Amino acid sequence: MTAFNLLSEPIRKYIRDKKWESLRPIQEAAIQRIISTDNNYVLISRTASGKTEAAFLPILSKVNFKEQGVKVLYISPLIALINDQFVRIQDLCDYLDVPVTKWHGEAAKGAKDRLLKNPEGIVLITPESLEAMFVNKPYNVCHLFSALEYIVIDEIHSFLGSDRGIHLQSLLNRLQRVNNKKISIVALSATISDTNKYMELKEFLGDSEHTKIIRDTTPKPINAVFKYFEGGNSELPSELIEDLYEQTKNSKTLIFPNFRGRVEEVAVKLKRQSDRKNGHKNYFSHHSSVDKEVREDIEKFAKDQENKHKNFCISCTSTLELGIDIGNVDEVVQIDSTNSIASLIQRVGRSGRREDKASNLFLYATDEWNLLQSLGCWHLYKDQYIEPVRIDKKPYDILVHQILSIVKGTSGIILDKLLEEIRLNTAFVYIEPEEAEEIINHLLQIDFLEKLDYEFIIGIEGEKIVNNKDFYSVFKTETFFKVSSNGNKIGELPLSFQLKKDENIFLAAKIWKILHVDFKAKKVEVVRAMDGKKPLFFGSGGDTAHKIREKMLEILVTKNKIEALSENGENVINNLRNDFSVFNIKDIVNERPLLISNDNLTFYSFADSKINRTIKFLLETEGIDCQYFEWNSSFHLKIDKNIFKSKLKEICEKKNVNFALMLMLDKSPGALDFSKWGGFLPIKYQIELLKNNYLDFKSCNDYLKKINFVENL
Structure with a gap:
C-alpha cells in the first residue's frame, strides 16, 4: 500500500x-x-x-x-x-x-x-x-x-x-x-x-x-561565491557595503552577520545606499532586541503574497536561522564565518525554499583568518560533515534546577522519593545517588531547600529564585533595557558599560542618540541621531570545532585551487599559504606549526576552542605566560622551544588539576558564567563543570600526546 x-x-x-x-x-x-x-x-x-x-x-x-x-x-x-x-x-x-x-x-x-x-x-x-x-x-x-x-x-x-x-x-x-x-x-x-x-x-x-x-540525503544544489574586503576597524569597509548593495538590490535577501551590532550596521548602511541610488525601501533588522511586534511585521511583509514581487533585505541574527517561514528568499549572505557547520547549513537552507530552486550563498570575509574559517566550514559542508553532538553525561547544574522544580511542584517531598525521581530520569542517569544527595544537602545549607519533619520544601533563599519567572529557563539571559523614543517602543539593548548618555546606538535599522539611561527601571530614552558620531556595537562570538580548524590547516598546506573564491580572496589565501610554506607539514592530523623567532614562539594549534582553553590553563598552572588568540588558534610565548615542548608533554600527563581550578574559581568568579545554575553547586561539582563544559582535559591530553611540532625552515 x-x-x-x-x-x-x-x-x-x-x-x-x-x-x-x-x-x-x-x-x-x-x-x-x-x-x-x-x-x-x-x-x-x-x-x-x-x-x-x-x-x-x-x-x-x-x-x-x-x-x-x-x-x-x-x-x-x-x-x-x-x-x-x-x-x-x-x-x-x-x-x-x-x-x-x-x-x-x-x-x-x-x-x-x-x-x-x-x-x-x-x-x-x-x-x-x-x-x-x-x-x-x-x-x-x-x-x-x-x-x-x-x-x-x-x-x-x-x-x-x-x-x-x-x-x-x-x-x-x-x-x-x-x-x-x-x-x-x-x-x-x-x-x-x-x-x-x-x-x-x-x-x-x-x-x-x-x-x-x-x-533524506537528497542533495540541494548551492551556488556559492566567497568575497574578501579588508576590514581595518570596528566598522565594515565601505567597499563591502557597496558591493553587498549591488549584489542584493534586486533580490529577496537574508543577511547573517554574527552579532546584533553588526546586524544593525548592515541594515542602516544598506538603506542609506539604497536611498542615495533611489532603490527600494525594504531594509530591515531582525534580532532578539528588536521589538516583537516589529519583528512580526517584518516576517509578515516578507511572507505576504501581496508583496511577492517586492524585493527586500533583512539583516538578522539566528532569530531567522531556524524554520520560521518568511516565504521565498533568493539569496543568503553570511558576513564573516559561522562558528559551526550546522549553523551554516541552516542559514544556506533559507534560500531556494520554493520550487526546489538552488540555494544562493554569498560570503563576505573581512580578515584572512575569517575567510579561511569560512572556506573550512564550506568544504566540510560539501563533504556532508556536521559537528557531532556531545551530550553532558553529568549535568550537575541542571540537576540543581530540576531538584528545585520537583520540590516546588510537589509542595514537599521525602528524600527517598526525590532521589527516585532523579534516578528514573534519563537526563541524570550517570549521576550517582550519593552525588545527588550531596547536592541536595548543599542546597539545604544555602537555604535553597528546607527540611520540615521528613519532607523537603523550598527554603527562604530558594523562594526568591523559584518565584521569579526567570527560573523557568536554564540558560542565562542578558539584562536588557527597553529602548523608546517619545513613547514609541523601538526594542531592547543588553546592559553594557557602553550604555550611557550621548552615545549613539544602532537599533531597528536606524541610528539613535541616547538621551537618558534609567538603570533602576531598565529603560533608555533615545532620539534619532544627527551628529554623525560612530554608533556602538554589542555582540559576542562562539566556540569553533576541531574538524573546522583541521580543515583550515589542510587548505593552507594542500595548495589546491579553491572554487567560487573572488580574485582578491584568492590572493589573501595565497598569501597565507606562503606564510605557512615555511612549515613542511605532511600530516594535518598529527603535525602542527611551531614558528621560532629568537626567544619568541608562536604555536598554531589548529585545535578546537575547548582544547585551546585547556592548553592555556595548563600552561598557566606551570607558570608559563602565554597569549592565546582564538581567531587564529595561536599561542604566543617567550620561552625556549625545548622547554616548551617538554612542558607540553608533561602537562598532558598531569592528573590532578583540581587545586588550580579551585584557584581559578576564586580569582575569576566569572569563570562559571557559561552555567546559570553552576554557582549553586558545592565547589567540587563547580570544578567538574569547568572540567567537562568549559575545558576538555581528555580531548586535550589525547591531542597533545599525538601531535608533532613542525618548525619553520
Missing part, C-alpha cells in the same frame, strides 16, 4: 485540495513507519523539505482525537516558530476538526482556559512554558497531558549539546512519568551528524532500542 493510501481520508483530501503533485521523500518514508509502529523517530532532511507534514500527516491519521485529553504535544525552541507553525498545523487540523492551542507567555489566555476546561487536540509549547506548568500548576500537567500519545520536537538540533537540551530531556522524562502509557516521540532536524550511528540522539530521547532515524 502506498504512503498516500495509508493516510486517513480527511488528510488525503487536504493533500488533494493543496494540489500536491506527490509526497516528498521524507514524507513517504515517515508515513509508512509512523503509522505502522510506535517507535520514536527522528526525521532528518534539509530545510523546507516538508518535515513538519512528514510528522503530522501520519500522526493525525493514526491518533483518535475523540478520546479525552491532549493527544499531541509540539515542542519548539522559539515562540516565534510556534506562532508560525500554528497557522500551518491549524490549517491541516481543520480537515479533522481537531483543535490546536498555543501555550506560551504571549498566547491568548482565553484559548488556554478553554483547553483547561476541555483538554483535547494538539498543544504547541516551549520547554520553558512546560517547566512553568510543572512548577506552578503541576495538576495541570496531569490534567492536560496524561493521555498524550505523541510528542513532536521541532529543530531538535538546537537543543542537543546544550543546557536547554538537558532540561528538555528531563521534562520529557517527567511527562512520561505522569502519562498513562508510553509516549512516542517524533523529532525533526535539518542538521544532525551521524557520528556513532546517532547514539547520542537516541539516548537523548530515552529509548535507544526503539528510536529509529529516517534521513
